[in-house]
Amino acid sequence: MPNPRSHDGPTLASVAQRAGCSPITVSRVLNSPEIVSPELRERVIAAAAELSYHVNVAARTLASIRTNTVGVILPSLTIHIFTDVLRGIYDGVRDTNLRVMLGNSHYDQNEEERLIREFLGQKPAAMIVSGIEQTASSRRMLEAAKCPVIQIMDLDDDPIECIIGFSHFDAGYQITRHLVEQGYRRIGFMAGWVNKRSLGRLNGWRRALEEAGIYDPARVLADMTDDRLIDPSAPDDLRYGDPSSALHGRMMLRKLLAVDGGIDAVFCNNDIFAVGALFEAQALRLRVPEDLGIAGFNDTDLVRASHPPLSSLRTPRYEIGLRAAGEAVCRLDQNSRTPAIIDLGIEVAVRTSTMRPQASG
Amino acid sequence: MPNPRSHDGPTLASVAQRAGCSPITVSRVLNSPEIVSPELRERVIAAAAELSYHVNVAARTLASIRTNTVGVILPSLTIHIFTDVLRGIYDGVRDTNLRVMLGNSHYDQNEEERLIREFLGQKPAAMIVSGIEQTASSRRMLEAAKCPVIQIMDLDDDPIECIIGFSHFDAGYQITRHLVEQGYRRIGFMAGWVNKRSLGRLNGWRRALEEAGIYDPARVLADMTDDRLIDPSAPDDLRYGDPSSALHGRMMLRKLLAVDGGIDAVFCNNDIFAVGALFEAQALRLRVPEDLGIAGFNDTDLVRASHPPLSSLRTPRYEIGLRAAGEAVCRLDQNSRTPAIIDLGIEVAVRTSTMRPQASG
DNA sequence: AATTGTGATGATAGCGCTATCATCATGAAA
DNA sequence: TTTCATGATGATAGCGCTATCATCACAATT
Numbered sequence: 146m147p148n149p150r151s152h153d154g155p156t157l158a159s160v161a162q163r164a165g166c167s168p169i170t171v172s173r174v175l176n177s178p179e180i181v182s183p184e185l186r187e188r189v190i191a192a193a194a195e196l197s198y199h200v201n202v203a204a205r206t207l208a209s210i211r212t213n214t215v216g217v218i219l220p221s222l223t224i225h226i227f228t229d230v231l232r233g234i235y236d237g238v239r240d241t242n243l244r245v246m247l248g249n250s251h252y253d254q255n256e257e258e259r260l261i262r263e264f265l266g267q268k269p270a271a272m273i274v275s276g277i278e279q280t281a282s283s284r285r286m287l288e289a290a291k292c293p294v295i296q297i298m299d300l301d302d303d304p305i306e307c308i309i310g311f312s313h314f315d316a317g318y319q320i321t322r323h324l325v326e327q328g329y330r331r332i333g334f335m336a337g338w339v340n341k342r343s344l345g346r347l348n349g350w351r352r353a354l355e356e357a358g359i360y361d362p363a364r365v366l367a368d369m370t371d372d373r374l375i376d377p378s379a380p381d382d383l384r385y386g387d388p389s390s391a392l393h394g395r396m397m398l399r400k401l402l403a404v405d406g407g408i409d410a411v412f413c414n415n416d417i418f419a420v421g422a423l424f425e426a427q428a429l430r431l432r433v434p435e436d437l438g439i440a441g442f443n444d445t446d447l448v449r450a451s452h453p454p455l456s457s458l459r460t461p462r463y464e465i466g467l468r469a470a471g472e473a474v475c476r477l478d479q480n481s482r483t484p485a486i487i488d489l490g491i492e493v494a495v496r497t498s499t500m501r502p503q504a505s506g
Numbered sequence: 507m508p509n510p511r512s513h514d515g516p517t518l519a520s521v522a523q524r525a526g527c528s529p530i531t532v533s534r535v536l537n538s539p540e541i542v543s544p545e546l547r548e549r550v551i552a553a554a555a556e557l558s559y560h561v562n563v564a565a566r567t568l569a570s571i572r573t574n575t576v577g578v579i580l581p582s583l584t585i586h587i588f589t590d591v592l593r594g595i596y597d598g599v600r601d602t603n604l605r606v607m608l609g610n611s612h613y614d615q616n617e618e619e620r621l622i623r624e625f626l627g628q629k630p631a632a633m634i635v636s637g638i639e640q641t642a643s644s645r646r647m648l649e650a651a652k653c654p655v656i657q658i659m660d661l662d663d664d665p666i667e668c669i670i671g672f673s674h675f676d677a678g679y680q681i682t683r684h685l686v687e688q689g690y691r692r693i694g695f696m697a698g699w700v701n702k703r704s705l706g707r708l709n710g711w712r713r714a715l716e717e718a719g720i721y722d723p724a725r726v727l728a729d730m731t732d733d734r735l736i737d738p739s740a741p742d743d744l745r746y747g748d749p750s751s752a753l754h755g756r757m758m759l760r761k762l763l764a765v766d767g768g769i770d771a772v773f774c775n776n777d778i779f780a781v782g783a784l785f786e787a788q789a790l791r792l793r794v795p796e797d798l799g800i801a802g803f804n805d806t807d808l809v810r811a812s813h814p815p816l817s818s819l820r821t822p823r824y825e826i827g828l829r830a831a832g833e834a835v836c837r838l839d840q841n842s843r844t845p846a847i848i849d850l851g852i853e854v855a856v857r858t859s860t861m862r863p864q865a866s867g
Numbered sequence: 868a869a870t871t872g873t874g875a876t877g878a879t880a881g882c883g884c885t886a887t888c889a890t891c892a893t894g895a896a897a
Numbered sequence: 898t899t900t901c902a903t904g905a906t907g908a909t910a911g912c913g914c915t916a917t918c919a920t921c922a923c924a925a926t927t
Contacts, residue, residue, distance in 0.1 A: 199627025203567035204913035266560025391811030450752030565883035
């Protein structure tokens with residue numbers, strides 16, 4: 146009777162036996178094939194194929210100290226921004242031997258800290274974490290980590306090691322500048338719920354308006370800083386709903402139009418809000434862009450196809466994920482931990498929704 | 507000098523030493539605390555906390571045969587449907603000791619087979635795979651797997667073991683019946699690109715129309731069965747774009763309106779197409795629902811907020827993920843492998859976009 | 868012929884954990 | 898008292914792999 150603790154699958158030893166060599170040689174064929182003679186190598190490969198052998202990752206990890214797992218911690222899987230990033234990361238580790246271990250912090254810094262602790266306990270090959278809002282203790286753990294640590298999505302702070310993203314301040318500033326240049330004067334900001342990144346955009350919006358002498362704090366709407374948006378006990382409508390739903394966009398536009406003096410343009414913190422605002426404008430029979438300019442954020446497919454097409458700010462979400470994975474691979478290859486701030490840039494995508502006829506500006 | 511191969515972190519042995527007991531007792535505190543005396547247990551927990559000990563997952567896996575990893579294989583991370591499912595899965599394994607290992611097959615059955623082989627090689631605790639379109643060899647491997655295998659998203663076939671989803675045929679049938687009941691007679695189907703699931707919906711659409719005696723095969727648009735949609739070498743516009751973009755919806759509506767006899771309503775294979783169709787209708791100054799009825803699929807946030815709100819078919823995407831994870835946990839607990847077909851049901855969400863004034867019906 | 872280097876392969880000893888069996892008090896039942 | 902069950906803890910032996918060092922044939926160099 147065979148050892149009951151053993152797996153049933155073939156092991157290095159069984160491949161070795163079949164190929165007529167020692168287990169360690171099989172290991173070499175797997176890990177550094179160039180140092181094994183061609184004939185033996187072929188024999189081993191054939192034997193492995195015949196037995197449909199697959200390495201036991203746990204055993205390899207245990208024996209070799211290094212793992213091939215990249216820990217990724219994102220604040221949400223609901224918000225499409227982060228699934229775009231995630232897709233980039235997965236595409237970035239394709240054709241490498243790296244695995245992704247994903248954690249969802251649900252925008253909870255304590256949960257994030259827990260995940261960081263747990264992931265670091267597994268000695269990951271690299272860590273990719275979103276943003277710069279970690280707790281002090283999370284930050285300390287990441288700084289002490291013996292692997293590349295890559296922060297993503299943000300820029301404006303001193304990174305732990307490598308940070309890949311874009312300036313949210315610039316993003317808010319540039320899209321707002323565009324609205325100012327189009328002649329809009331009462332420009333609102335539909336922030337939704339405010340985190341560090343949104344705050345950067347808000348400050349960019351504010352700066353652009355202050356420079357033009359038309360800043361009015363009443364025109365920012367951030368009162369959705371509301372636990373219901375992320376609280377699992379919230380009513381179904383919001384719980385299953387995207388916290389950035391188009392319905393919120395509609396509601397917020399109504400509120401902004403109702404503030405003293407109203408608004409003649411709105412910068413929406415994401416494209417979904419913007420589409421919601423567009424629908425609300427249609428419902429109110431406001432002409433876009435004549436009566437109301439609408440600008441989105443992220444430049445997703447949707448706003449290219451709307452009627453009228455919406456201006457937006459293109460953010461390199463997929464590219465951030467791809468590059469983050471690439472940096473991880475590269476830093477592992479070169480065993481380097483050089484600090485780096487990688488700005489993947491942004492771009493204002495100008496479309497009809499903000500092309501105000503100059504006559505009326 | 508310590509063993510250079512060893513990790514630097516604390517091990518079971520160091521915790522044991524600090525707690526003044528043997529390593530195996532520490533292991534017991536971790537795995538079945540109830541069999542250790544309260545005092546010793548407390549001492550061990552305290553020692554572990556002081557050293558901030560974390561188990562070495564690789565060592566545990568190697569020693570215990572069983573892993574705590576659930577392999578999940580999805581065909582896409584681009585399509586929001588699957589990220590909804592993914593979110594459900596992650597929420598479903600929260601507060602369990604299960605990990606998720608995610609693979610993206612990019613709608614490629616060979617890639618899927620590769621992933622299945624690789625994942626099974628790691629003796630996962632369970633497997634969750636999307637759909638029923640596996641290759642024969644994939645199917646064989648999954649059937650032979652020594653772990654619960656849960657298929658999701660579909661229903662209409664004999665499952666490997668447990669399948670969780672809904673009937674795509676019924677879905678297509680019900681939403682089309684609704685359109686028929688509203689008095690629409692030239693009802694198109696905007697399929698986009700056809701896989702097994704879309705085909706089910708198409709057949710449902712067809713059946714409903716045949717029953718009403720108004721089926722016309724010219725009114726289905728499925729010519730986007732186009733490799734560019736999933737080919738990484740496609741032009742940027744499509745590559746980075748969602749293969750179910752609203753722009754496709756706009757294009758397809760134009761095509762459907764141009765077929766002989768035109769259409770007076772359209773069932774769109776997803777909500778994004780439907781919103782695109784709505785925008786196109788707006789651009790063409792077609793009144794919705796009077797001139798054109800529009801129905802979407804999935805009932806996402808977006809269609810609730812559009813102007814007019816779009817009817818859609820609610821699909822339990824998040825719930826499928828949640829339940830799949832739940833089934834995995836449950837089957838592991840009970841060590842059962844009972845066949846099960848779990849229909850999570852669908853619902854027609856009727857909104858303005860298909861409420862045709864009966865006078866004109 | 869002796870020495871050295873090189874390239875290919877093998878032997879050995881763990882990596883940190885858990886399955887299994889062994890031990891040893893303790894108290895209840897005979 | 899003896900026996901036996903029970904509960905708590907320990908000792909031992911791997912899980913399947915790789916790091917490290919050892920070996921050995923063979924060719925090149927002195």
